[in-house]
Amino acid sequence: MQSKRILALFLISAMLVTMITGCTGDSTAQPAASPGSTAASTTSAPANAGNTAPAGDIRTIRLLGGTTGQYDPVRWDDREQYSSWRLFLEIVADYGIKLEIEPVPSDQLTTTVQTRMATASNLPDVIAVKDIAIESLVKFIQQGLVIPLNPLFEEYSARGNSTRFFTEIAPFARALFSYEDGNTYYFGSTVQRVTGISNGLRFNVYAHEIRQDWLEELGLGFPQNLSEYVSALKAFQEQDVNGNGVKDEVVVVDISKTGTGIAQWFGVGSEMFFVDMTDNKVGTPWHQKQEMLLYIEFMQELYKDGLLDAGSFDQQTKLPSAAKLAENVVSALTQPNRNVSANLIPVSNLDRQVWYHPVGPDMGVEGVEPLVSYSSGSSASPDFAFTKACTDLVAAGRFLDMICGPEYSLLANKGEEGQHWYWNEKNFLVDIYDDQNRNSASNKDVMFEKKSAPLWAMPGTYMLPRMNMEEYFGPDMILISDSITDERYEIWTTEINPSVDKRGHVYGRAVANWPKWMLHDTNTKELMALPTDAQFQTISQYSIDLTTYAEETLSKLIIGQLSLDDWDSYVSNMEKMGLSVLLETYQEMHDTYRAGL
Amino acid sequence: MKRIMGSKNSNRIKQGSLAADVVIYLMAAAFALLTLYPMYYVLILSVSDPQAALTMKVYAFPKGFYLGGYQRILSDSRLWLSYRNTIMYASVMTAVMLTTCTCVAYPLTSPMLIGRKFINMFLMIPMYISGGLIPTFILMTKINLYGSPFAVILLGSYSIWYIILVRSYFASIPETLREAARIDGANSYRILWNIYLPNSKPILAVIALYTIISAWNSWYNATIYLPQETWQPLQLFLRRVLVESSVNLAVDAGATEAEMIDAVRRKLGNEQIKYALIIVSTLPMLVIYPFFQKYFVKGIMLGSVKG
Numbered sequence: 001m002q003s004k005r006i007l008a009l010f011l012i013s014a015m016l017v018t019m020i021t022g023c024t025g026d027s028t029a030q031p032a033a034s035p036g037s038t039a040a041s042t043t044s045a046p047a048n049a050g051n052t053a054p055a056g057d058i059r060t061i062r063l064l065g066g067t068t069g070q071y072d073p074v075r076w077d078d079r080e081q082y083s084s085w086r087l088f089l090e091i092v093a094d095y096g097i098k099l100e101i102e103p104v105p106s107d108q109l110t111t112t113v114q115t116r117m118a119t120a121s122n123l124p125d126v127i128a129v130k131d132i133a134i135e136s137l138v139k140f141i142q143q144g145l146v147i148p149l150n151p152l153f154e155e156y157s158a159r160g161n162s163t164r165f166f167t168e169i170a171p172f173a174r175a176l177f178s179y180e181d182g183n184t185y186y187f188g189s190t191v192q193r194v195t196g197i198s199n200g201l202r203f204n205v206y207a208h209e210i211r212q213d214w215l216e217e218l219g220l221g222f223p224q225n226l227s228e229y230v231s232a233l234k235a236f237q238e239q240d241v242n243g244n245g246v247k248d249e250v251v252v253v254d255i256s257k258t259g260t261g262i263a264q265w266f267g268v269g270s271e272m273f274f275v276d277m278t279d280n281k282v283g284t285p286w287h288q289k290q291e292m293l294l295y296i297e298f299m300q301e302l303y304k305d306g307l308l309d310a311g312s313f314d315q316q317t318k319l320p321s322a323a324k325l326a327e328n329v330v331s332a333l334t335q336p337n338r339n340v341s342a343n344l345i346p347v348s349n350l351d352r353q354v355w356y357h358p359v360g361p362d363m364g365v366e367g368v369e370p371l372v373s374y375s376s377g378s379s380a381s382p383d384f385a386f387t388k389a390c391t392d393l394v395a396a397g398r399f400l401d402m403i404c405g406p407e408y409s410l411l412a413n414k415g416e417e418g419q420h421w422y423w424n425e426k427n428f429l430v431d432i433y434d435d436q437n438r439n440s441a442s443n444k445d446v447m448f449e450k451k452s453a454p455l456w457a458m459p460g461t462y463m464l465p466r467m468n469m470e471e472y473f474g475p476d477m478i479l480i481s482d483s484i485t486d487e488r489y490e491i492w493t494t495e496i497n498p499s500v501d502k503r504g505h506v507y508g509r510a511v512a513n514w515p516k517w518m519l520h521d522t523n524t525k526e527l528m529a530l531p532t533d534a535q536f537q538t539i540s541q542y543s544i545d546l547t548t549y550a551e552e553t554l555s556k557l558i559i560g561q562l563s564l565d566d567w568d569s570y571v572s573n574m575e576k577m578g579l580s581v582l583l584e585t586y587q588e589m590h591d592t593y594r595a596g597l
Numbered sequence: 598m599k600r601i602m603g604s605k606n607s608n609r610i611k612q613g614s615l616a617a618d619v620v621i622y623l624m625a626a627a628f629a630l631l632t633l634y635p636m637y638y639v640l641i642l643s644v645s646d647p648q649a650a651l652t653m654k655v656y657a658f659p660k661g662f663y664l665g666g667y668q669r670i671l672s673d674s675r676l677w678l679s680y681r682n683t684i685m686y687a688s689v690m691t692a693v694m695l696t697t698c699t700c701v702a703y704p705l706t707s708p709m710l711i712g713r714k715f716i717n718m719f720l721m722i723p724m725y726i727s728g729g730l731i732p733t734f735i736l737m738t739k740i741n742l743y744g745s746p747f748a749v750i751l752l753g754s755y756s757i758w759y760i761i762l763v764r765s766y767f768a769s770i771p772e773t774l775r776e777a778a779r780i781d782g783a784n785s786y787r788i789l790w791n792i793y794l795p796n797s798k799p800i801l802a803v804i805a806l807y808t809i810i811s812a813w814n815s816w817y818n819a820t821i822y823l824p825q826e827t828w829q830p831l832q833l834f835l836r837r838v839l840v841e842s843s844v845n846l847a848v849d850a851g852a853t854e855a856e857m858i859d860a861v862r863r864k865l866g867n868e869q870i871k872y873a874l875i876i877v878s879t880l881p882m883l884v885i886y887p888f889f890q891k892y893f894v895k896g897i898m899l900g901s902v903k904g
Contacts, residue, residue: 012722104824107840108833112824119731121738326651 059395060098064113065128065384066106066462073444074458076103084416084452091411095158095402097395106462117145117387125390126399129186130383130462137186137382138536141179146385148183149400156397165404169471173380175596180532187403188383189456189466208253208261209356210332214241222357225364226265226298233307236331244328250309251302251332252320255558256551258285258295259373261334265360266295267368272547273586274373275527280594282587286550286571286579291368293567299558307331310559332359379526383465408455409467415441415454529592531585538585542578549577643667643872650869666873670838675826676877679834686749686830687812693754694808695801702763703789708772724757730821737822748822749830753812759804766800767793806889813882835874 067076079085092099102124104112110131116122117140129137140146153162166174166184170192177186210229214236215222223229235241236249253260259270269276269285276283285292302308312324320330333356361370390396402408414421414429420441424430432440440446447453456466531539553570556562562570571579642650646661654660670676704710705717733752734743742748770793778788794801816832823829 012726102824105826105837107837108820108824111820115730115734115821119735119738121735122743323651323653326648 058093058096058098059392059398060100061126061390061392061395061399062100062102062124063126063128063463064102064104064116064124065126065464066109066130066460067103068106068460068462073447074453076459076463079458082447082451082453082458083419084411084455085458087416088408088411088455091402091407094407095398095405097398097402099399101463103459103463106460109462120145120388123387123389125386125392125396126384127387128383128462129385130188130381134382134530135536135540137385138179138530138533140385141185141530142533145388146185147388147390148181148185149187149386150183151393152386152397152400153404156393156400158398158401159405161402161405162397162400169404169469170378170380171597172378172593175529175593176380176526177382177530178592178596179530185530186382186385187400187465188381189461189468190380191468192378192470207358208265208332208334208360209358211236211241211330212355212357214249214331215357217241223359223363229359229363230302230305230307233302233331234305237307242328247306248327248329249331250312250329251307252309252312252324252330253332253334254313254315254318255299255308255310256555258292258554259334261360262299263295264371264373265363266298266365267291267371268295269371270373272550273583275590280590282583282590284579284583286574289567289571293564294365294368296554296557296564300560303559308558310555332356383461403465403467406469406472409469409472412455412464412466413468416452419450419452420454527593528586528589529596531589535585535589538578538581542582546574546577546579546582550574639872639875643869643876645869647869650872663869666869667877669870670835670873670877673838675834676831678826679829679831682746682828683813683831686746686753686815687809689750690753690812691805691808693750694756694759695805697755698759698763698804699789699794699797699801701760702767703785703793705760705764706767707775707785720757720760734821743822744824746823746828749815749818749828752818752822753808753815759807762804763797763800766797770796802889810882831878835878839871839874 074082089099109128113127113129113132114136117127117136123145129140149162149166153166157163170190173187173190174184178184210223210232212222215232218235218239218241220232220235221228223232233249233251237247240247240249242249253262257271258268263285264270268288268291269283273282273284275281299308303310309320309324312321313319314321319325319335320333324330335356361372363370386396410417410421410429414431417423419432421429421431434440434443434446438446440450441454442457444453444457447457455464553562557564638655641657641659642655643666644662644664645655645659646663647665649655649660701720705713707713710716737743737748737752742751774792775788778792783791812830814832816830816836819829819833823833826834
């Protein structure tokens with residue numbers, strides 16, 4: 001019996017040893033690049049590769065990416081039929097690159113990337129890390145699985161595009177993805193707004209919107225203050241504007257968060273931690289007692305009167321649930337990070353024109369200054385990285401140079417010249433609409449007819465970044481200013497995009513020209529550098545529990561399960577859960593980001 | 598005799614009381630309804646008008662008639678490719694599974710096998726201790742099976758539990774049969790093929806059935822080891838359809854009204870894809886199940902009754 005036990009223990013040990021042996025080791029032949037160092041050892045390529053690729057000097061780049069984009073107008077398998085894809089390959093060849101693409105279905109991309117990075121096996125030169133959590137991206141850096149971009153745009157920029165991109169055009173892209181060693185590790189879809197406008201609006205304004213067609217149907221004016229807003233909501237119910245015989249017209253917003261649009265009427269920040277762009281300070285709504293009390297009391301009244309639906313918000317789409325929309329009962333909602341315009345929202349009767357029009361931000365709340373919550377529009381996302389398997393830095397430099405260049409930017413974002421856009425006599429880039437008023441660069445039927453599509457539509461942003469660089473879209477349009485002048489708006493709507501529906505533009509322009517009110521950004525993550533190890537530990541330690549407690553508390557306050565009299569105790573609990581600690585941490589991250597600009 | 602013939606007694610229910618029968622039948626019907634109605638509900642939702650389905654106004658019969666969800670799934674050529682792959686995986690994995698089970702179990706039943714107890718014990722350890730995903734992934738990569746359908750086949754083609762089942766069943770076959778065959782001049786292979794396998798059809802049928810069902814429902818190994826669609830199985834494809842059908846209604850504000858309405862229609866139609874997916878993926882199993890029901894029951898009972 002004793003011998004059997006010894007034998008069993010020996011077998012277990014042997015299996016454990018073999019298991020551990022199998023887990024170690026690296027299947028790739030390339031040496032690792034550790035953070036803080038420059039790129040991994042190079043091939044025989046010289047430091048300065050010259051401005052153009054020598055004839056015959058074609059370098060190979062292996063790219064792993066997803067085959068479907070956000071909207072997927074064109075299927076990956078059909079790309080060869082499209083002239084824009086052939087044009088893309090010409091651009092690639094012009095930069096002296098041979099691109100070997102390993103396509104993976106986008107829904108499988110995250111799993112594929114995570115397993116390959118975890119085992120450091122089968123790594124391509126460029127890998128799509130879109131949808132990978134920030135924590136994992138930081139770990140990739142710490143484990144030396146990705147190489148820094150700095151040598152690529154400082155030494156290996158063949159035509160200077162990437163150098164200019166990271167230092168002049170989009171320094172925020174460098175600042176956002178810099179690690180504590182000072183190197184930048186990720187690049188991806190980038191939006192650069194120089195003029196500060198898009199379609200004539202300050203874009204991505206976070207707004208609460210009300211059913212415009214119902215207002216028109218009942219002959220009501222557009223609400224200008226809180227009283228008129230509530231009156232409109234009550235009128236929708238009492239007069240059964242949707243005609244189903246039930247007084248079910250309700251407001252549907254996410255009551256667990258302060259990004260309702262309504263909260264901003266009361267001067268409340270739109271996120272748990274937001275950045276005040278006027279003084280670059282990170283704040284939290286839970287330190288805005290006066291504003292929050294006013295806001296919550298207002299929401300409590302809405303809920304008590306049956307005007308607010310607290311349970312039909314879809315966390316995935318950030319809109320009312322599909323069922324609620326189909327029932328045609330949503331009288332008001334909030335659009336997440338949207339261009340401010342009157343938006344068509346789906347409802348059950350598809351033949352009707354349904355518009356939700358923005359409300360606010362000045363709704364006459366006494367004693368508080370409202371907030372205008374918006375995104376500057378200049379943003380970047382960490383979608384791609386060069387892995388440690390990429391040892392040919394000349395090839396990598398050319399690839400990055402191509403991505404950052406004007407030819408690729410225009411093709412990726414706007415499409416083919418002559419098919420989707422053209423330069424007018426004033427050197428403005430003008431979108432092409434067909435005789436049915438369909439934008440040729442966004443309507444998939446037109447793309448299919450022309451067999452041409454911008455690269456963001458084919459193959460999509462999981463395979464190649466979308467470089468929306470306003471810098472390249474019209475040199476004469478570049479005016480360094482924060483305001484939207486009437487002249488510029490006129491140019492935009494008459495010469496650049498005359499076909500764009502302007503119903504919502506009035507609000508957007510008015511909002512954009514309200515600099516006196518405190519502005520803060522809706523996409524806080526777009527203003528934060530990558531967390532350091534210590535910051536990452538702090539965020540991991542406090543973030544989840546604190547956020548859960550804050551959301552539950554806010555929800556219960558609005559539906560009356562908790563009392564406002566105990567406000568101080570709630571905030572005290574949050575302080576114990578790390579509210580101020582996180583505030584400081586995010587402030588550090590924001591300061592780091594700003595220092596990198 | 599008097600007690601049985603005349604008087605009321607507590608054994609009346611056991612003797613076939615009508616009231617008891619009614620109660621039992623009613624309870625059985627209720628349980629059957631509880632079990633069958635969800636499946637029926639999914640079926641009628643999948644063919645109802647999208648709006649009615651979305652607002653959950655369908656109860657007993659379909660409201661309207663809409664086959665957009667099925668059309669979306671069945672018109673995709675990738676569906677038939679993945680059906681082919683799944684059928685291939687099911688058949689190959691079943692064949693390999695049966696081979697590995699019988700080939701490992703058979704020698705373990707021989708009393709003359711040296712170290713038999715040791716081998717039995719050795720087999721038990723991997724049942725409880727596994728390397729996990731990362732070591733397996735590294736192994737598959739090192740033997741160049743990443744991206745190959747053999748990665749999925751290999752990982753699903755052995756089971757120590759099934760080996761133990763087969764071994765137990767083989768052990769129930771009288772040893773005298775083996776001895777008699779030896780006397781008649783049969784070697785080990787002949788004994789396995791002509792004696793043990795013919796007498797083990799029930800257990801082999803059970804294992805085959807469970808393997809087929811497992812292969813039909815599998816998707817995880819394909820997600821990890823098959824990055825290309827060429828060899829991906831049905832469940833992975835259906836999952837992809839579901840993910841791709843998630844239409845983001847917050848599209849570019851530059852979209853025209855016609856584009857938005859199109860997005861709306863697709864959104865409403867795509868909500869039903871979930872229900873159509875359930876039907877498409879389970880229908881084959883529902884069809885073949887009645888033919889193999891007895892083997893399911895037998896499989897569950899295997900090993901539970903001794904002697």
